[in-house]
Amino acid sequence: xxxxxxxxxxxxxxxxxxxxxxxxxxxxxxxxxxxxxxxxxxxxxxxxxxxxxxxxxxxxxxxxxxxxxxxxxxxxxxxxxxxxxxxxxxxxxxxxxxxxxxxxxxxxxxxxxxxxxxxxxxxxxxxxxxxxxxxxxxxxxxxxxxxxxxxxxxxxxxxxxxxxxxxxxxxxxxxxxxxxxxxxxxxxxxxxxxxxxxxxxxxxxxxxxxxxxxxxxxxxxxxxxxxxxxxxxxxxxxxxxxxxxxxxxxxxxxxxxxxxxxxxxxxxxxxxxxxxxxxxxxxxxxxxxxxxxxxxxxxxxxxxxxxxxxxxxxxxxxxxxxxxxxxxxxxxxxxxxxxxxxxxxxxxxxxxxxxxxxxxxxxxxxxxxxxxxxxxxxxxxxxxxxxxxxxxxxxxxxxxxxxxxxxxxxxxxxxxxxxxxxxxxxxxxxxxxxxxxxxxxxxxxxxxxxxxxxxxxxxxx
Numbered sequence: 001x002x003x004x005x006x007x008x009x010x011x012x013x014x015x016x017x018x019x020x021x022x023x024x025x026x027x028x029x030x031x032x033x034x035x036x037x038x039x040x041x042x043x044x045x046x047x048x049x050x051x052x053x054x055x056x057x058x059x060x061x062x063x064x065x066x067x068x069x070x071x072x073x074x075x076x077x078x079x080x081x082x083x084x085x086x087x088x089x090x091x092x093x094x095x096x097x098x099x100x101x102x103x104x105x106x107x108x109x110x111x112x113x114x115x116x117x118x119x120x121x122x123x124x125x126x127x128x129x130x131x132x133x134x135x136x137x138x139x140x141x142x143x144x145x146x147x148x149x150x151x152x153x154x155x156x157x158x159x160x161x162x163x164x165x166x167x168x169x170x171x172x173x174x175x176x177x178x179x180x181x182x183x184x185x186x187x188x189x190x191x192x193x194x195x196x197x198x199x200x201x202x203x204x205x206x207x208x209x210x211x212x213x214x215x216x217x218x219x220x221x222x223x224x225x226x227x228x229x230x231x232x233x234x235x236x237x238x239x240x241x242x243x244x245x246x247x248x249x250x251x252x253x254x255x256x257x258x259x260x261x262x263x264x265x266x267x268x269x270x271x272x273x274x275x276x277x278x279x280x281x282x283x284x285x286x287x288x289x290x291x292x293x294x295x296x297x298x299x300x301x302x303x304x305x306x307x308x309x310x311x312x313x314x315x316x317x318x319x320x321x322x323x324x325x326x327x328x329x330x331x332x333x334x335x336x337x338x339x340x341x342x343x344x345x346x347x348x349x350x351x352x353x354x355x356x357x358x359x360x361x362x363x364x365x366x367x368x369x370x371x372x373x374x375x376x377x378x379x380x381x382x383x384x385x386x387x388x389x390x391x392x393x394x395x396x397x398x399x400x401x402x403x404x405x406x407x408x409x410x411x412x413x414x415x416x417x418x419x420x421x422x423x424x425x426x427x428x429x430x431x432x433x434x435x436x437x438x439x440x441x442x443x444x445x446x447x448x449x450x451x452x453x454x455x456x457x458x459x460x461x
Contacts, residue, residue, distance in 0.1 A: 003175070005030045005114070006084040007160055009153035010094050011057045013045050017096030021045035022070055023059050026153035027080050032164060035157065039080060040150040042067040057147045070101050078102075078109070085175070086111040089132045089156050114175055116159055123166040126188035135159065169196045184228050189246035198224040202391075203252040204263050207274075210246040216274040219263035223250050241274050255390035255399040257446045258411050264438045283437055285320045286310020289376065292337075295365040296358060297372040299324065300339030311380060313437040331371045334359045379444060381406040387423045388447070401443065402430045408439045 011024040026040035042059070044067045054060045077098065088094035091113045102109035117130050127138055132152060136143055141158045145151025167175050169192055186195055189210050198205075200222045207216040207230075220226030227248065230238055253259040267275045285301055289311055292298045301320045304310060314320035321340070328335055334355045336347040346360035358368040383406040390399035396416045400423075402409040412429035433439070 002032050004036075004084045005032070005087045005160065005175075006081040006111075007087045007153055007157050008081075008094055008098075009088060009149045009156060010097060011053075011059055011147070011149050012097055013047060013049055013053060015053075017093045017100070019100070020097050021047055022097060022101060023049060023053075023057070023064055024149040025073070025077065026149035027077065028153050028157050029080065029084065030157060030160065037080070039076060040153070041073060043073065044069045059148075071105055074102065074105060074107070078107075081111055084111070085114050087114045087116060087156070087160060089116045089152070089159070091115040091117075116156055116163065119163050119175065120159070122185065123163050123192065125186055132156065132159075166192055169193050185231050187231065187242050187245040189244070190248070194248055195224070195227065198227060198248060198250065199252060200224050201252050202254055202256055202259050203250050204259055204266060205248055205250040206266075207241065207245050207272075208247040208249070209244045212247070214270050214272050215244055216241055216272050217263060217266050217270065219256075219259040221256055221259075237274060252393045253399065254393040254397075254413075257388065257390055257401060257443070258399050260442045260446065261401065261408075261411055261433070261439055264436075264442060265433055268436075268438075283310075283313035283315055285314045285317050287312040287314075287320065287324065289372070295369075296337055297365075297369045298337050298339070299327075299333070299372065311376065312440070315437075327375050329354075331375045332356060333371060333375070334368070337368075378448070381408075381440065381444060387426055388443070389423075400426055400429065402427060403443070408433070408435045408443055 007028045007030055009026050010022050012020040012022055014020040022043045023045050024040070024042050027038065028035055029037035042064045044064045046069055049059060049061055049064070086095055092115070095111070095113055099109045120127070120130050120135060124135075124139075127135060129135070132155060133143065133146060135141075136155050136159065139159065139162060141155050143151050143155040164175065184195070186192055202221045203223055204217065204219050205223050205227070206214055207218075209215050218226065218230075231242060233239075251262070253262060283304060286304050286308070287299065287310055288302055288308070289297060289299050301314075301317070301324060302308075302310075304313065312323070314323065324338055324340060327333060328338055328340065328349075332354065334347055335341040335349050336343060336355075336359045341347050341349075346357065347355050349355035350357045350360055350362070356363040356368070358365060381403055385404050388401040388403070390401065392398045392413050397413045398416075398419060399411065399413055401411045409427075410430045410433040412426075412431050414426055414429050418425060418429070
């Protein structure tokens with residue numbers, strides 16, 4: 001059964017909800033598509049109407065003298081609103097007054113409520129004012145009888161129909177206090193239909209300003225959900241981006257790994273305003289390894305030079321040192337054998353048992369080298385040729401990432417007509433991409449996470 005709404009406006013003896021009496025009421029029943037019933041009447045408040053209210057509404061004492069008192073229409077109001085959502089522009093006022101009227105008769109009045117002011121702020125952002133008069137003026141809704149119950153209620157119906165259409169564009173069947181609370185906050189410059197059309201799939205998204213300037217590139221497993229997290233983020237950067245967002249485009253990748261690689265490439269290519277982490281592309285230092293005369297695998301950081309091949313590259317010297325210092329700690333390596341300490345005797349770490357003593361003969365080079373090789377195995381791709389097979393964009397294809405002799409070559413998609421167990425011919429579907437430290441890091445991190453997930457799944461079974 002479709003959701004039905006009791007769209008209501010009342011005029012009262014005062015401007016606040018507390019202690020006021022109803023002088024006029026209009027109830028329009030709407031089933032989400034059309035008006036199915038309506039009722040309006042003047043009401044005798046059994047008290048005098050202040051002159052200031054008469055000036056606002058045009059309703060005066062003599063006008064309501066022979067109108068029904070609230071207790072005479074209470075059953076009608078109760079029955080028309082029963083089982084329906086109570087809707088009003090500033091619902092707290094209208095509902096509060098009616099609830100007070102019922103309580104004065106010894107009864108109770110509880111209905112699910114929906115406020116078109118709050119709903120308009122959510123679904124129609126960017127208006128300077130959300131008063132009924134100003135909002136209707138902006139939207140081209142005529143009000144026949146402003147500050148009269150039926151005129152304002154009829155205008156609220158027109159507004160509600162616009163809001164219902166907006167909500168339907170977002171895939172909502174109906175509106176309630178629950179859906180209102182969960183409605184996304186949309187940037188004022190962004191058309192709601194653009195947000196509603198975003199897929200709940202893995203890919204890369206592009207955010208543009210009203211001047212069609214690309215301001216941000218991101219990756220997501222669920223593009224629509226990721227945009228919501230942007231919109232709800234209160235950080236200064238996200239607030240600035242929220243205010244500028246006017247359009248969103250996207251590319252489906254199917255694979256999270258391909259999305260990560262494509263995002264990294266696109267950020268380096270376009271350098272958007274709000275992307276910072278991946279903008280730095282020029283590597284300056286590298287991690288090198290060699291075996292010294294004592295047979296110890298030695299690591300050190302050095303500037304990149306033509307003719308040398310670094311195991312890893314870094315854009316800053318400090319970044320490289322931080323990496324190596326953490327590796328020393330995690331793998332119990334010798335700071336002296338990693339170029340982090342220059343002493344003639346044993347390293348300082350050996351005195352506090354953090355180095356096992358390869359620098360002073362307490363540990364064999366073979367034992368020490370095993371831990372260095374473990375580190376290198378975790379940070380370097382195997383010096384082999386292989387394809388990483390991933391999910392495709394559709395059911396009839398797979399995504400692939402090519403590695404050749406430990407270096408990332410590119411990615412692509414293979415249709416089911418060309419798929420085989422030996423991966424023969426897969427290189428023909430690869431889009432070559434310049435290798436870089438970020439790509440190597442992304443692939444290693446992804447493979448490590450995947451391996452951990454598989455191990456956890458195996459152990460749980």
